Structures are given as C-alpha cells and as structure tokens.
Amino acid sequence: MTSTTPDVTQTELAAALVIVARIAQARAMQATGDPNATVHLDRRVCLQAAAGMPPAARFDRHAWMKAWQAAREDGSLPHRKALYRQLSRTLADELDFDGDSWEGEHRQAEIYRIASRLRTVDTKVCIDDTLGPLDAKVDPHNLWNGFVSPRFTLDAALQLAAQTQQLAEEFNGDGVDTVHVIDCGAKDHDGKPLAFVLRVSWTYMEDEGAEQSTLIIEPDDEGRYSIGGWEWCWSYAHWNCVCGRYSDWHERCWCGLTRDHQPTAPLEIARWTAAAALRRLAPSATSALIDIHEGRPHIVQVYAGDTELDTADDGGVFDTETLGAADAYLHHAIDSSEPADLAAAPGWEHIPDERSANVYRITFPTL
Ligand SMILES: [Zn+2]
Numbered sequence: 001m002t003s004t005t006p007d008v009t010q011t012e013l014a015a016a017l018v019i020v021a022r023i024a025q026a027r028a029m030q031a032t033g034d035p036n037a038t039v040h041l042d043r044r045v046c047l048q049a050a051a052g053m054p055p056a057a058r059f060d061r062h063a064w065m066k067a068w069q070a071a072r073e074d075g076s077l078p079h080r081k082a083l084y085r086q087l088s089r090t091l092a093d094e095l096d097f098d099g100d101s102w103e104g105e106h107r108q109a110e111i112y113r114i115a116s117r118l119r120t121v122d123t124k125v126c127i128d129d130t131l132g133p134l135d136a137k138v139d140p141h142n143l144w145n146g147f148v149s150p151r152f153t154l155d156a157a158l159q160l161a162a163q164t165q166q167l168a169e170e171f172n173g174d175g176v177d178t179v180h181v182i183d184c185g186a187k188d189h190d191g192k193p194l195a196f197v198l199r200v201s202w203t204y205m206e207d208e209g210a211e212q213s214t215l216i217i218e219p220d221d222e223g224r225y226s227i228g229g230w231e232w233c234w235s236y237a238h239w240n241c242v243c244g245r246y247s248d249w250h251e252r253c254w255c256g257l258t259r260d261h262q263p264t265a266p267l268e269i270a271r272w273t274a275a276a277a278l279r280r281l282a283p284s285a286t287s288a289l290i291d292i293h294e295g296r297p298h299i300v301q302v303y304a305g306d307t308e309l310d311t312a313d314d315g316g317v318f319d320t321e322t323l324g325a326a327d328a329y330l331h332h333a334i335d336s337s338e339p340a341d342l343a344a345a346p347g348w349e350h351i352p353d354e355r356s357a358n359v360y361r362i363t364f365p366t367l
Contacts, residue, residue, distance in 0.1 A: 021111035022055030050084035123250035124237035133237035149229025267345035270333030275364035292358035
C-alpha cells in the first residue's frame with residue numbers, strides 16, 4: 001500500500017484520485033459514449049487534479065497556469081506540488097502497465113479502485129441482529145442507500161456462511177440467502193487459499209433454477225470476498241463507550257476515547273463522563289472544581305484554561321440538567337471508590353479551601 005508524505009493525507013490523495021477517475025470518465029464519454037472505455041492518461045491529469053481544477057476531459061493549459069499562479073499567491077503551491085508528486089507515485093505503484101511508465105491506456109474503474117483502497121477502514125459490520133458482527137474492510141464513501149459494502153477474509157466468510165446457514169435452518173430456507181465457502185484446502189502459487197464463495201438466493205431457485213440463483217464470488221487481489229455489497233443491508237457494528245455514547249466500530253468516540261483504551265477505574269470513568277457532559281455545552285472546558293458535602297459531590301466551578309465559565313443556574317453556559325448529570329456521574333464514582341483514593345486518582349487534585357476540606361480539582365483529559 002502506498003504511504004503518504006506527512007503533508008498529504010490519505011483522504012486528500014483519495015479525493016485527488018477520484019478527480020483523475022472523473023477525468024478518465026469524461027474522456028471516455030467524449031470519445032466513445034461509454035464512460036468505462038479505455039482512454040489515454042498522462043501526468044497532466046495529475047497536474048489538473050493537484051491544481052484543484054474541475055474534471056474536464058481536455059487539459060486546459062491556460063486555466064492550469066492560472067490555477068498554479070493562484071496557488072503560488074495563496075501559499076498552497078508547495079502542498080499542491082507534494083500532492084502532484086504523491087498522485088504520480090501512487091499511479092505508478094498501483095496501476096498495471098506494460099513498459100516503463102504508467103502513462104498510457106487506462107479505465108476510470110482502475111483509478112476508482114485505488115481511491116477506494118486508500119479510504120478503506122478496518123471495521124466490523126452486521127445486519128441488524130441477524131448477521132455479524134464480522135471483521136471486514138469497508139470504503140466509507142462507497143454507500144448504497146446508506147449501507148456499506150464489506151470485503152471479508154476467508155475466515156470471516158466462513159463465519160458468515162455458518163450464520164446464514166443457521167438462519168436458513170431457523171426459517172426453513174424460505175426467502176433466505178445462504179453463503180457457502182468452497183475450499184479445496186490447497187494454496188495457489190501466491191500462497192493464497194484456493195477457495196471461492198458461493199451465494200445462493202433460495203427465493204429464486206424454484207422459478208429460475210440453480211444457475212440464475214447462485215453467484216460465485218472470487219477473492220479480489222487482496223484475497224478478500226465481497227459478499228452482499230450493494231444488495232444487503234450491511235451496517236457498521238457499534239461499540240459502547242463508558243461515557244454512554246455508541247460509535248461505529250472503527251471510530252473514536254465523540255468524548256475522545258477509543259474502543260481500545262476504555263478506562264475501568266470508577267474515578268477515571270467519571271472524569272471522562274463528567275468532561276463529556278460538560279463539553280457538550282462548553283467544548284473548551286478543561287477542568288472543574290467540585291466540593292463534596294456528606295458524600296455528595298457538587299460542581300462549583302468549571303474552567304476553560306484559567307478562565308471561569310459561568311455556571312449560574314440562570315443564563316450560564318450550562319443548564320441544570322447537564323450540571324446535575326455530571327454531579328451524578330461523580331457521585332456514582334465516589335460511591336464505588338474508597339474516599340482516600342480521590343487525590344491519588346489521575347486528574348484528581350485536592351485543593352485547600354477555608355470553607356471546605358473536600359474541594360477537588362478534576363482536570364479533564366486532553367483531546
Ligand atoms: Zn465516549
């Protein structure tokens with residue numbers, strides 16, 4: 001897989017590749033009327049995409065020079081040059097070609113495929129509660145009515161096969177698609193399993209016969225099987241964060257926590273959940289001062305850096321419900337911990353105060 005230079009992100013590179021693919025499409029339409037026809041591409045398509053120009057079929061040298069000059073003036077030229085170099089390198093690395101240059105005859109689909117690979121995320125997918133969750137690679141931009149098109153390893157395809165067959169048993173096969181892995185046990189000369197996937201749509205079997213109601217799914221060049229893409233209602237599986245929200249499997253939670261780094265200590269969980277509750281209304285909040293009276297914590301002040309945020313019940317930054325919710329998270333955490341632990345917990349600090357012996361500053365995690 002192509003790596004990017006520090007200043008060109010995968011997302012940017014993928015977006016520029018989509019422009020190149022659209023140029024190929026426009027050229028193919030103009031020449032033959034078929035958007036998928038093979039057309040000649042050279043490095044000028046990279047210049048066109050890197051300059052942020054529209055995907056017109058013809059390279060307009062005059063317009064390109066104007067765009068390049070504008071980039072020089074607004075300071076974006078070094079970045080656009082880096083994008084151009086990265087685009088050319090990516091096409092040279094990823095396209096199939098004869099001879100010593102990628103410049104030549106290509107189809108838009110080849111370019112789209114490279115863009116799609118760059119955007120791909122490793123995630124888990126499911127269909128409601130019936131199928132999955134299963135590990136898969138997904139291009140988040142390739143959506144069908146909002147559903148995703150996952151690509152599975154052979155192992156994941158085997159799990160999916162077992163799930164569909166069990167589903168068919170439960171519904172007596174009626175209206176169910178089943179998946180079957182046909183694996184001869186040997187490997188091909190690249191070391192990949194000699195196996196394919198068969199999908200059977202039993203709904204059509206009676207009227208249309210086996211040939212019409214079965215689909216052979218071969219592995220792609222990464223050894224992945226695309227099962228149910230653009231047909232089945234695949235969605236991302238979710239994970240639940242300690243802060244109470246859920247996110248798509250591969251996404252970081254809004255509160256800043258990731259799935260792999262979920263706190264387990266009650267006081268640490270409370271620090272995140274209280275911070276998330278307050279930051280919903282005051283994203284700049286960095287710490288809070290709490291006073292614990294007879295075991296019940298109460299937020300007395302919220303800070304953004306050194307600045308006090310207005311916590312007045314009426315007209316302040318926060319509403320009563322938000323402050324009450326944050327108080328409740330802290331109360332629950334303190335209840336589940338030894339009192340002596342408070343100042344020792346990460347982000348909790350005892351603050352000397354003449355009116356109360358139980359004032360603490362909670363510093364929120366940095367995002
Ligand atoms: Zn969270």
